[in-house]
Amino acid sequence: MDRAEIEERVINLLAEAVVVPREDVEDLRTDLREDLGVDSMDYVELITVLERDLGQQVEREELAYVRTVGDVVDLVERLVSRRDAAAAG
Known part of the structure; x- marks a missing residue:
């Protein structure tokens, strides 16, 4: 991918996960908390959705520094790389 x-x-x-229109999250600079009003319950939902989609566990600590849509993309990119490396190894 x-x-x-x-x-x-x-x-x-x-x-x-956050139940917002898609266009509200298309800008990778969008701040999850400030622009979208994401709270701790939304982060739990985001973790659940990511785990379901990726088929792997997302450590809560990995979301500690996630502030923007781009940060979520970076996190998922790392998780996919890790998953693919484990599958190949």
Whole structure:
């Protein structure tokens, strides 16, 4: 999965998890808390949606520094790389 595919997937997952229109999360600079009003319960929902979609556990600590849509994309990119490396190894 390349970066563009990950971005598209994250945008759709965020819109689902946070229950906002897709266009509200299309800008990778969008701040989850300040711009979207994401709270701790939304982060729990985001973790659940990511785990379901990726088929792997997302450590809560990994979300500690996630502030923007782009940060979520970076996180998912790392998780996908880790998953693919484990599958190949």
